Amino acid sequence: MRLLTKAWAVGVALVTAGALTACSGTGGTAASAGGGSADQPVKLTVWSWDGTVELAVPGFEKANPGIEVEVVNAGSSTDEYQALDNAIQAGSGVPDLVMFEYFAVPYFAVPGKLADLGPLGAAELADDYVPSAWNNVTIGDGVYALPSDFGPAVMFWNEATFAKAGIDEAPATWDEYYEDAKKIRALGDDYYITQDTNDLFFLLSLIWQAGGRPFEVDGTTVHIDFSAPETQKAVAFWQKMIDEDLVNTKISAWSDDWNRALNDGTLASQNMGGWLTSTLPERAPDAAGDFRVALMPQWGEGEKVGAENGGSSFGIPEAAANKEAAYKFLEYFTHGDGLQPRVEAGAFVPNKSVLDSPEFQDVKNPYFGDQKTGQVLAEASNIAAVGWQYPPFFEWARSTYGDIATPFYTSGKGSLAEVLQTWEQRSVEYGNEQGFQVD
Amino acid sequence: MSATERMTRPAVAVPVPGGAPQHYRRRRTRQIGWAFVAPFGILFALVFIVPITYAAYLSLFQDRMVGGPSFVGLANYTKLFGDAQFWDGVTRVVSFTLIQVPVMLVLALVLALAMDSMRLRGMRFMRVAIFLPYAVPAIVSTLMWGFMLGVRYGLFGSINGWLGTDIDPFRPSTTLISIGIMVTWAFTGYNMLIFDSVLKAVPQELYEAAAIDGAGEFRVIRAIKLPALRGSLVITVIFSIIGTFQIFNEPQILPSMVANSGITTYYTPNLYAFNLAFTGSQQGYAAALALVMAAFTIAIAYAVQIRGMRDALDQ
Structure with missing residues (x-):
């Protein structure tokens, strides 16, 4: 089978080479690397679950007559990565541009995909992106994707519920957050300051903000360590919140239950990525005017340190047929003229040109009680701490985390620290099996 | 018969007038036979033999993110037999099968007998209504049951509210039961239809004879209907075992609907294979798992068949 595929690939390469020589023979040099020209149209396939990318297509096609762009939704996140892995393995149907969450970039970049x-x-x-976003798409000296949306960790808090508990401002520190949680819990059975059912990305953003850097990646060498004092501080804090029943461990994010609890105000806050700004109004329409956006609570009084929670980027597979044309479009919708229509449609991007612009900062958001949410989001983006790394096998690791953490969240037996320890152990095992040097 | 007589017989075969050579005709019939089998043979090779051979080939390799695939011989198989997560999944589907299959088949049997008793009204409607869940895609039915059994805002939430109970169908300890209910709901009608069609084929004379002998309804069931159903029972048991061993849709979808249902990435062997292949990029290991499960399933189905057939012969 493998031999067959190889023979087939060679055949394709020969045919392509033939076509290319034919091209240069007629003087169509622009098309030689898949750049596209009027008489040699190039068709780009883009895999994206970000609906705003589509909006950049008409402008791009008008400015680049030789290139046609088709945006396809090949599933979200894991589904799409699986489809891409399949396509790469099969050697056919590989798209020209693919959307990746930041953590998935090393998974594809390190093995050379x-x-x-x-x-x-x-x-x-x-220099055109906030530092942390750029950090997400670079590995060593290579740039493997361009940021397309960003998730600075911010706190969405329901002012009405907080007021009911006698609190009139967002907690500035995690200590205040803890006190507020107790007051909100005191409102009754279903009231909680937040929910958590093994939400790995939240826990990591907490560690990230506290200064912990549990993953260190250098080429194929990976170091995993959850024992640093900064990491332990964050983990111990969340353990305390769960132990004292201040966190609802029955509602998981993205579920129907979650929408309802946000809608009726019984979940008083969410520490999440800034991207929630655009979908919260659909999830909790009845809470219109109640929610506000604030910086994530801080570990120390007067500090301003941020973290990330989610966000995504677009990269070009090594096996893509039209890299040059693909890059043209990539630059257009993540950096160039295609950015504006996307931002107007609600995309939250880490481009300084957008974050610093008065149009972004001065717009009042009616859902958030006419708050100028852009200012908070821009600030949170700028203070997001750099230096965070994801191991290349994070996609696997995060699915395993669920297996390990669920028993703790359902039974309350054990501790987060033990969960992380087991997770570290399994990740080390798996990483080494996959040919990395992990310890 | 004298020696001279024998001598006069021609030593070589002379062509019999009007008859084509025998061996030629036989060869042609044989070739026509192959032509008839060819459509099946080609498809069978294409969709069965080739993929299985390819899986077997893959199972001898280890895929690594760094360094690509490398030949490891039977290492994937030895690793599999020591893999606690694999055995956890296997134990789960086996115990699931032991409980769910009998419950479902008894239910289907009772329904089929009730239909066949001719004492019910609206039978045609009932037959379709009971069969209908089989036509609902598993993904849709899982979503539907997820909403019905959901404790926070689903139907079960209301039931708990009325009765003052605190039952959660999607706790780690109860999730498998909920999945059992979903599967039973989907497949009871299908099995019932198989039984129903067998009962319809029972000759009317047998019932007449039984009536003349003064047999009651239950006597008829025991002496005529159940023995008639024996063969189809073996078939449905085999189908059900194969089906439950391959449970995948339900545990794949449920975690995105309900929190902390206890469904792990290795909840069933199929789910484990899927996750190994696609999130763990361990295609070789997943192929080994799939082959072992296939062998395991075939062995059990075969054992059931032999056992069932022997009992049928004993009768």
């Missing part, structure tokens, strides 16, 4: 965008022009864009 993603093209380095540096030589195509991406290296010059470093």
Whole structure:
């Protein structure tokens, strides 16, 4: 089978090479690397579950007559990564541009499945994004994706519920958050300051903000360690919240239950990525005017340190047929003229040009009681701490985390620290099996 | 018969007038036979033999993110037999099968007998209504049951509210029972239909004879209907075992609907294989798992068949 595929691939390469020589023979040099031209149209396939990318297509096609763009939703997150892995393995149907959550970039980049965008022009864009976002798409000296949306960790808090508990401002520190949680819990059975059913990304954002850096990646060497004091501080704090029944462990994020509890105000706050700004109004329409956005509570009085929770980017598979044209479109909708229609439609991007613009900062958001949410989100983006890394096998690790953490969340037996310890152990095992040097 | 007589017989076969050579005709019939089998043979090779051979080939390799695939011989199989997560899944589906299959088949049997008793009204409607869940895609039915059994805002939430109970169908300890209910709901009608069609084929004379002998309804069931159903029972048991061993849709979808249902990435062997292949990029290991499960399923189905057939012969 493998031999067959190889023979087939060679055949395709020969045919392509033939086509290319034919091209240069007629003087169509622009098309030689898949750049696209009027008489040699290039068709780009883009895999995206971000609906705003579509909005950049008409403008791009008008400005680049030789290139046609088709945006396809090949599933979200894991589903899409599986589809891409399948396509790469099969050697056919590989799209030209693919959406990745930041943590998935190393998974594809390290084994060489993603093209380095540096030589195509991406290296010059470093200063146009907030530092933490750029950090997410670079590995060593290579740039493997361009940020398309960003998730600075912020706190969405329901002012009405907080007021009911006698609190009139958002907690500035985690100590205040703890006190507020007790007051809100005192309102009655269903009232909680927040919910958590093994939400890994929240826990990591807490560790991230506290200064812990549990993953250190250098090429194929990975170091995993949850014992640093900064990490332990964050984990111990959340353990205390769960132990004292201040966190609802029955409602999981994204579920129908979650929507309802946000809607009726019984879940008083969410520490999540800034992207929730655009979907919260659909999830909790009845709470219109109640929610506000604030910076995540801080570990120390007067500090301003942020973290990330989610966000995504687009990369070009190494096996893509039209890399140059693909990069043109990528640059257009993540950095160039295509950015504006996306931002207007609600995309939250880490481009400084957008975050610093008065249009973004001065807009009053009616859902959030006319708060100028852009200011908070821009600030949270700028203070997001850098230096965080995800191991290349994070996609696997996060699915395993659920297996390990669920018994703790359902029975209350054990502790988060033990969960993380087991997780570390399994990740080390798996990483080594996969050919990395993990300890 | 004298020696001279024998001598006069021609030593070589002379062509019999009007008859084509025998061996030629036989060969042609044989070739026509192959032509008839070919459509099946080609499809069978294409969708059965080739994929299984390919899976067997894959199972001898280990895929690594760094360094790509490498030949490891039978290492995937030895690893599998020591894999606690694999055995956890196997134990789960086996115990699931032991309980769910009998419950479902008894239910289907009772329904089929009730239909066949001719004492019910609206039978045609009932037959369709009971069969209908089989036509609902498993994904849709899982979503539907997820909402019905959901404790916070689902139907079960209301039931708990009325009765003052605190039953959660999707706790780690109860999730498997809920899945059992979903599967039973979906497949009882299908099995009932199989039984029903067998009962319809029982010759009317047998019932007449029984009536003349003065047999009551239950006597008829015991002496005529159940023995008639024996063969189909073996078939349905085999189908059900194969089905339950491959449970996948329900545990795949439920975790995104309910929190902390206890469903792990290795909840059933199929789910484990899926996760190994696609989130763990361990295609080789997943292929080994799939083959072992296939062998396991075939062995059990075969054992049931032999056992069932022997009992049928004993009768």
